[in-house]
Amino acid sequence: MPTQSPRRRSPLDGPRRPSINVILTSVVVVLALVVFGAILLFGGDDDNGTTAAAPSETLVPEDAHTLSEADPDGPQVTLVEFLDYQCSACAAYYRNITSKIEKDYAGRITFVPRNFPLDIHPLAPLAARAAEAAGKQDKFAEMYTKLYQNWTDWAVQGESLRSDPKEAARQFERYAREIGLDVAQFRADIEAADVSKKVQRDMADGEKLGVEATPTFFINGKRFEPSGETFADVERQLRAELDKALG
Template sequence: MSRRATVLSIVILAIVGFAAAAYFYQATLEKPVPQATPQTASNLVRFHSPTFGPADAPVTLVEFFDPSCESCRAFYPIVKDMMAKNPGSIRLVLRYVLLHAGSEQAVRLLEASRKQGVFPQVLEAVLAAQPAWHDDPQVVKAWEAAEAAGLDVKQAREDIKSGKIDAVLAQDAADAKAVGVSGTPTFFVNGKPLPEFGAQPLYDLIKSEIAQAK
C-alpha cells in the first residue's frame, strides 16, 4: 500500500481524535535524553528540539515533521493517543523538515510560539487550520489560528527573524539529510526506523520497545 493510501485510510480517525488529543499533549523544553545508538543519536536528537513527555521515558520517538504536511496532520492525534495510552513511557522529539511553500514560515511561527510559552496550543491550532493555509506561502490563516490560540503576533513577527531559528532550521535540514529522510512524517523509535510506513507499524515498534524496557 502506498504512503498516500495509508494516510487516507487513517484520516477519518485522525479527524475524530484531533480535538481530544491536546489534553494528553504536554510539552517540555528540557534537553532530550537520546535512546538511539551512538552512531545515529546525534543526528536524531538535538537540545533545541521541541519535546513532549518525560525525559526519562524508556522510548524516544523522533518525528521528522513538516507543519504543512497533510500526513503529519493526520498522524498528530494518532501519536498523541499512543502517548496517552502509554503514560510516562514515550518521549516525542520533533524535528523540522521544509517541503512545502509555506513550511518555513509555519515553522518560524511555531518557534516564535515556543519563546512565548504557548507552543502546544499554537501547534494544535495551526495543524487544525492547515487546510486553510496549506498552499499559502504566507500562511495567513496559520497566523490567525495562532493568534486565536494565544500568540502575540506582533512580537512573533519580530522573533521569527532570529538567527537562532536560522540555526535550528539549518541543523534540522542537515540531520534529516544525514539520516535519509525523504518525506514526512518519518519516525524513529529509539533510533530504529519503521519497517514500513503506517500507524500500526509505529504502534507495534513502540510497544516492542516499551516491553523490552520492562
C-alpha cells in the same frame, strides 16, 4: 502502506511510489481517502533505513522541543519524528496516530518533533518557523497542535496546496493570539535568523540520518519502518515497538 511526501520534485531512484502529483491530488481531494485508504510506508525501500542507532546529538539536540517527557526514574525511551506541517501524510498521521501516542504515552516516553519542510510544500518552512517562534515563548506544543488541528484551513484549498505566505502568516498570528502569545514578539521571531537557523539545522540533521520523506520516525535512535497497510496497523506496530522499548 503509508506514503511519505518525498524530499524533492524529481523522482527518487527506483519504482518507490506513484508521482507526488497523484499522491497530493488523491489525499487532498477527499481527506477521508487519506484516513482510510491511503497507502502509507515509512522509508520505502530506502537503503538508509538501517538498524544501527543514530547519534543521539543528531537526533535530539539540547534545544529540541518535546511533546512528552519520560519520567527520569523510568525507562528512557525517545520517539523522534521528522515532519512537515503542510505534508498531507504528516497531518493524517497526526489525526490517526501521533496525537494518540502523545496522549497515551505522556510521561512514559520523550516525544521529539523535528522540522523537515519539503521543497514541494510552499508554506512548510513558514509553518516550521511559526512553531519555533512559539517555542521561544514556551508555547511550541500549543502551536504544533494548532497547525495540525487547523491543517485544512491554512495548508490546502480545494484540490490545491495553499501558497500565499502573507495569508498563512495572518492565520498563524491568529493561532498565536489564541494560545496566548505576545503577537508582536511572535511576528518578529518568525522572521528571526536564529529561528531560521534552527529549522535549517533540523533539516541538516535529518539529511545526515538519511531522511528523505515525511513523516520519518526513530525509536531510541533506530528508524521505525512498519509494514502495515492501514493507520490502525501502523499504530499497533508503533505501540508494540514503544512497549518493547519500555520493557
